Amino acid sequence: MRKYNEALANRIAEKLMHLPDVEEKEMFTGLIFMVDGKMCVGVSKNDLMLRLNPDDIERLNDKDGWEQMTMGGKRMSGYILVSEDVLNRNDELDFWIKLALDFNPIAKSSKKRYK
Secondary structure, three states: OOOOOHHHHHHHHHHHOOOOOEEEEEEOOEEEEEEOOEEEEEEEOOEEEEEOOHHHHHHHOOOOOEEEEEEOOEEEEEEEEEOHHHOOOHHHHHHHHHHHHHHHHHOOOOOOOOO
């Protein structure tokens, strides 16, 4: 049994299928969609996880259903979680995914770890 919401993951995959370089990776408690080799969007349990421009986060204050991502009690700059509750409509999911895709070209790649 998966630890993440597969229906949400399938909706995201459908939204990204037109892009040339998308890779799915199981990580943490979910599924991450890498775009051009960079973490872009994902599903963490039942939430949408997004990597976006940290400067854009203040513009989201009027949007409901999201929170800054924390890991080990530390706030993750540029990462947010969006509750599944606000993603029922496709236009809402499109809005959030577009934020991540807009940031992706300028996002830095993680350094590859070699074994």
